[in-house]
Amino acid sequence: MDSSKPAMSGRLKFLVFLLFCIVAVIVIVSVLKRKPPAEESLRPARPSPLEVEVGTRAVLLYFGSADGTTLIETTREIMASSEPATLLASIIRELLLGPSESGVSTVPEGTQLISAYVDGRTAYLDFSGEIRGGFAGGSTQEYVLLASIVRTVSANFSDINYVQIMIEGTAIESIGGHYDITEPLSVFDWQ
Amino acid sequence: MKSKGPLSKEGAGRSPSERHGAYVKTGKSVMTKQLLSLLLLSLLLIPASSSVALEARQASKIEGRYYVSINDAAFLLGATKFWKVETRKAVLSVEGKRIRLTVGSPVVVVGEQTFMLTAPVLFRQGTPYVPVELFTEVLPEVLEKRIAWNPDARTLSVLRQGMTPAIVYVDASDELTYVTIESAERIEYSPISLSSESFIILLEDAALSGKLPSRKEGLVSRLELDEGGGRVAVRIRPSSRAVGFIVKRETRPERIIIGFTSSSLRMRALGFTPFGVELPRGMYQVVVLDPAHGGGDPGVRSENGTLEKQVTLQIAREIRTILSRSSNLEVVLTRDDDSEMGAEARATRATASHGDIYVSIHCDGYPSALAHGYSVEVFKASGGSQSLSAGHKGGSVSLSSWAGVPERYTRASLALARSISGSIAAIGLRELGVRRAPVLTLEGVDMPSVLVSCGFLTNADDEAALRDSSSRRKIAAAIVEGIQSFIREGAR
Numbered sequence: 001m002d003s004s005k006p007a008m009s010g011r012l013k014f015l016v017f018l019l020f021c022i023v024a025v026i027v028i029v030s031v032l033k034r035k036p037p038a039e040e041s042l043r044p045a046r047p048s049p050l051e052v053e054v055g056t057r058a059v060l061l062y063f064g065s066a067d068g069t070t071l072i073e074t075t076r077e078i079m080a081s082s083e084p085a086t087l088l089a090s091i092i093r094e095l096l097l098g099p100s101e102s103g104v105s106t107v108p109e110g111t112q113l114i115s116a117y118v119d120g121r122t123a124y125l126d127f128s129g130e131i132r133g134g135f136a137g138g139s140t141q142e143y144v145l146l147a148s149i150v151r152t153v154s155a156n157f158s159d160i161n162y163v164q165i166m167i168e169g170t171a172i173e174s175i176g177g178h179y180d181i182t183e184p185l186s187v188f189d190w191q
Numbered sequence: 192m193k194s195k196g197p198l199s200k201e202g203a204g205r206s207p208s209e210r211h212g213a214y215v216k217t218g219k220s221v222m223t224k225q226l227l228s229l230l231l232l233s234l235l236l237i238p239a240s241s242s243v244a245l246e247a248r249q250a251s252k253i254e255g256r257y258y259v260s261i262n263d264a265a266f267l268l269g270a271t272k273f274w275k276v277e278t279r280k281a282v283l284s285v286e287g288k289r290i291r292l293t294v295g296s297p298v299v300v301v302g303e304q305t306f307m308l309t310a311p312v313l314f315r316q317g318t319p320y321v322p323v324e325l326f327t328e329v330l331p332e333v334l335e336k337r338i339a340w341n342p343d344a345r346t347l348s349v350l351r352q353g354m355t356p357a358i359v360y361v362d363a364s365d366e367l368t369y370v371t372i373e374s375a376e377r378i379e380y381s382p383i384s385l386s387s388e389s390f391i392i393l394l395e396d397a398a399l400s401g402k403l404p405s406r407k408e409g410l411v412s413r414l415e416l417d418e419g420g421g422r423v424a425v426r427i428r429p430s431s432r433a434v435g436f437i438v439k440r441e442t443r444p445e446r447i448i449i450g451f452t453s454s455s456l457r458m459r460a461l462g463f464t465p466f467g468v469e470l471p472r473g474m475y476q477v478v479v480l481d482p483a484h485g486g487g488d489p490g491v492r493s494e495n496g497t498l499e500k501q502v503t504l505q506i507a508r509e510i511r512t513i514l515s516r517s518s519n520l521e522v523v524l525t526r527d528d529d530s531e532m533g534a535e536a537r538a539t540r541a542t543a544s545h546g547d548i549y550v551s552i553h554c555d556g557y558p559s560a561l562a563h564g565y566s567v568e569v570f571k572a573s574g575g576s577q578s579l580s581a582g583h584k585g586g587s588v589s590l591s592s593w594a595g596v597p598e599r600y601t602r603a604s605l606a607l608a609r610s611i612s613g614s615i616a617a618i619g620l621r622e623l624g625v626r627r628a629p630v631l632t633l634e635g636v637d638m639p640s641v642l643v644s645c646g647f648l649t650n651a652d653d654e655a656a657l658r659d660s661s662s663r664r665k666i667a668a669a670i671v672e673g674i675q676s677f678i679r680e681g682a683r
Contacts, residue, residue, distance in 0.1 A: 068555075068562035068647075069623060104559045138491045138499070138556030139568065139644055143628060173631065177488070177534075178553075178642075180629040183573035189628070 055080045059091050060155040063103030064144035071144070071151055071191075072103035084157065088123055089116035095152050106145035108134030114168065122162040122184050123153050132167055132175050139178040146179060147190045154187035161187055247348035250323050256310050258320035259347060261292075267326070267338050267347055274319070281312070281319050286334055294319050301333045323347060339398040341418055348398060354421055356400035363409025366454040370404075370411060370427060372397075372447040380447055381539040382438060383424075384637045387466040388599065390427040392438065392449060393539075397423045410451040425449070435463035475678045477521045478514060479546035481632065482507040483553040486531025491556030493648040495658070499554040500529065502657045506645055507552050509667035518675065538635030548607065548674060549640035551632050554657060555647040563650035564621035565666075567608040568642040570597040570634065571627035603639035606680065611643055611673030618669045620646075639677075643670060 057080040062071040076094050081087040092113045098105035110130040117124050135142070150163045162184035164171060173182055248263040261281050265272040270285035279294040291300040297308040306329045313320045326338045326347055337350035350356060357374040372378065372394065383391035399418055406414050413428040429436065433451040435458035440447055452458050458465060482503035484490035490499025504526070511522040523544040525537040532540075541549050555566070597604070608625045616622035633640045645666050646653035656662040 064558070066559045066561045068557040068559065104557070106558060136491065136556065137558065137649075138647065139553060139630075139642070140555045140562060140566070140623075140647070141557045143626065144557075177484075178631060180573065180631045180634055183629070185573055189571065189573070 059087075059094065060152065061091070061095050061099075062148045062151040062155065063095075063099040064106045064141075064148060066102070066104055068104075068140045068144055071148055072099070073155075074099060074101070074103065085117045088118060088125075088153065088157065089113060091152060091156055092116055092125055092149070095148065104144075106137070106141050106148060107131060108136075110134055118157075118160065121160055122164055123157065123160045124164045124166060125149065125153075126166045126169055129168055132172065135176040137176060139176075142174075142176040142178045145175065146181065146185060150185050150187055150190035163187065163190075247346040250345045250347060251320070252345075253313055253315065253320060254310075257323040257342075257345060258313060258315075259323060259326075260315075261319040261321060263347075264321050264325070267349055268330075268334070268336060279314070279319075286336065288333065290325075290330075292319065292321060299325060299329055301329065304333065339400045341399050341416075342403050343399075343416060344418065346418075348418070350398050354396050354398045357394060357397045357423065358400060359404055359414075359416060359425070361404040361408045361411060361414065363411070366452055366457055368409030368411050368430075368433075368451045370414065370425065370449040372425065372449075374445050377442070377445050378447065382542055383539065383635060384542065385436065385438070385464075386599070386637070387429055387431075387433065390429055390436065390449070392425045392447070394423040394425065394447070396421055399423055410453055427451075429466070433466060434458055435465045437461065437463045475520065475547040477523060477544055477546045477548075478674060479523045479525065479541040479544055479549045479638075480507040480510055481525040481537050481541070481549065481551040483551055483632065484531075485526050485529055488531050491554055491648045493654045495654065497648055497654055497658055499556070499648060502554050502645070502648070502663070503552045504529070505660075506663055506667050506670075509664055510550075510552075510670055513664075513668055513671045514674070517671065520678075534632045535635055537632060538637075542635075542637045546638050548677070549633070549636045549638050550607075550611070550670065550674065551630075551640070551642040552670075553642055553644045555644040555653075556649045557647055558649075560650055563647050563653045564623045565612075565615045565646055566623040566626060566644045567612045567615075568626045568628060568630050568633075568644070569601065569604045569608045570630050570636075570640065571601075572598060573629045597633050597636055597640060600639040604633075604641055607639050607674070607677045608641045610677040610680070611641060611670055614669045614673035614676065615643075615666075617672075618665060620666070620669070 056077040058075050059078055061074045061076055063074065065072050078090045078094050081090065096105075096107055096111055096113060098107075108130050110128075111134065112128040112130070114126040114128055116126070135145075137145075146165070149165065153160055153163050164184040165175070165181050166172065171182055174180055248259055248267055250257040250259050252258075259267075261272060261274065261283075264270070265283055268283060268285045270283040270290070273282040273284070275281070281292045281294075283290040283292070288302045289300075292312045294312050294314045297311045299306045299308060308322050308324050308329070310322045310324065312322070323340055327340045330336075330338065337356065338347050339350050339356055340347055355374045355376045355378050357372050357378060359370065359372050362369045362371065372380075374397070378397045379395040381393045381395070383393050385391075398421070399416055403416065404414060408414075410430040410433045411427055412430045413426075415424075415426040417424040417426065427449065429451050430453070432453040434455055435452050437450040438447070439450075450461070450463065452461065452463050455465075457463070482500070484498075484500035484503060486500075488500065490503070492498055507524055508527075511524065514520050514522050523541070523546060525540045526532055537551075555562070605625065605627075612622055612625050630642050633642060646657055648654050648657065656666075
């Protein structure tokens with residue numbers, strides 16, 4: 001009985017080593033492949049030394065016109081990503097920064113995008129409470145706000161047909177009380 | 192209009208590498224996030240029919256019968272649960288009584304009394320499952336707490352204080368079909384829609400109990416009962432043979448009776464209201480005006496402190512004055528004081544007043560002071576309605592009683608909108624056109640309806656006009672002209 005013990009622990013050590021090797025290989029391969037994450041958090045993670053520049057791409061953003069009757073198209077350069085959800089989040093965050101030249105931001109100050117994800121033909125955008133709490137406009141502001149988000153999504157993602165707006169993880173009835181956004185908004189309606 | 196530097200609102204003070212750093216994440220938290228979002232998604236996608244209120248629990252069908260887990264049973268009863276693995280006995284302690292259950296046995300002992308269920312307690316996934324029968328047959332005899340079983344939704348729900356259990360049944364004869372809602376206490380109800388395509392009555396502070404009636408009987412082609420948030424929506428699709436209806440109340444016992452008849456003779460004799468009678472020209476009788484916002488919801492506030500809720504009420508009253516003077520139309524206001532009202536309450540008030548035309552009065556507001564002018568809106572359902580019919584609103588379960596109500600009047604509503612828009616333009620005001628969107632306040636309105644935005648309180652000229660009573664009178668007169676020309680056109 002006693003003599004079998006060291007043999008067992010030797011085998012165990014080998015197994016642990018093997019496991020360590022497998023894990024190490026997986027980690028190295030995944031780092032080399034640099035598959036971008038599907039989701040991202042608001043909190044910036046510590047920049048990795050292995051992080052390589054992946055380039056930028058031009059995206060279309062839509063802001064309200066000064067008289068509230070149309071949307072103003074703007075192009076911006078943002079970090080490129082092959083992952084739709086990550087790209088979507090970057091685009092919406094860029095939209096939240098507001099216009100740099102002409103156009104009006106209709107999104108209440110302080111609004112953050114918590115997360116974005118894509119499921120089939122529907123994009124889900126989860127905003128912080130400010131989008132509703134800070135809203136003080138009329139139906140035109142609310143309309144332009146929804147239209148600018150929906151149009152921005154549809155202009156950059158041709159295969160997305162619906163946009164579901166949520167607040168802190170929940171589908172809500174309305175942002176300012178004028179429009180029902182419980183259901184996903186059709187990109188064909190909000191132009 | 193190219194890229195913004197990192198020194199924009201959000202990125203201020205952060206270096207570019209920090210900004211890029213935001214896209215780096217560890218695998219584990221990505222997984223967790225993905226799982227969370229999947230969970231979130233699955234929650235969102237639960238169809239309305241299987242939506243479960245917070246105080247309700249879904250039953251599972253096992254071997255042809257409905258069961259709930261012992262954990263759900265304890266939750267519903269607010270009971271303390273004891274589970275003895277060795278003896279396979281579970282004890283629920285509630286209201287000072289002990290409910291003893293044994294896996295594999297149909298015998299239930301409550302305090303000193305013994306009851307026999309028609310099915311045994313089962314053991315599934317490491318948990319005892321009790322037949323729903325325990326809640327419907329046994330516990331009502333021994334406990335104060337009331338749990339209602341809804342076989343349609345397969346849910347057990349706690350009857351909240353003040354909620355009245357209601358039994359719904361259908362009686363059908365040759366030419367008459369009655370849907371009766373019977374309860375021990377009086378139940379308040381609101382008619383949401385009373386048309387031959389969709390007949391909806393909303394019961395307040397009520398919960399379904401007892402056996403549910405068949406979905407199809409006599410002149411009722413489809414009967415649906417939806418429960419949520421302490422309310423029950425009774426949705427009926429009357430048969431195409433039905434020519435008239437009645438909704439009446441009886442006392443002792445408390446009953447709300449909804450009747451349908453296929454006979455015109457009976458209809459007149461019994462005082463039923465005929466269905467589907469399109470109001471002929473000049474038959475519009477009641478105009479409902481809805482002054483937007485109110486109470487704690489001021490709407491848009493101008494720099495001078497002018498509040499949308501005040502202006503909308505002033506304009507609505509002005510319209511009422513002019514209409515009452517110039518026509519024999521009856522005018523109803525959804526609110527005639529500074530009270531706060533939800534969209535649903537406004538729509539219910541309109542339906543209950545037998546309104547024929549609904550005009551919601553708003554003012555507008557925009558971040559830029561340059562925006563000015565008037566616009567009219569008509570309801571159009573969200574494009575996503577077909578893909579998602581979840582009844583979740585604000586995290587709780589709500590009744591989608593309004594589905595499809597305003598669309599029936601789209602043609603008439605558009606005609607009304609164009610008419611009002613035209614008369615506003617005719618007095619020289621800047622008209623921004625007719626917009627179609629899922630307007631929340633028009634959602635449950637069972638008549639041709641529009642939302643009129645009377646200028647921007649965020650624009651100096653519009654605001655000055657809205658503060659001036661003679662300007663307001665002109666705006667009101669233009670809206671009245673729009674309503675009257677719509678009625679003259681007779682479009683419906």
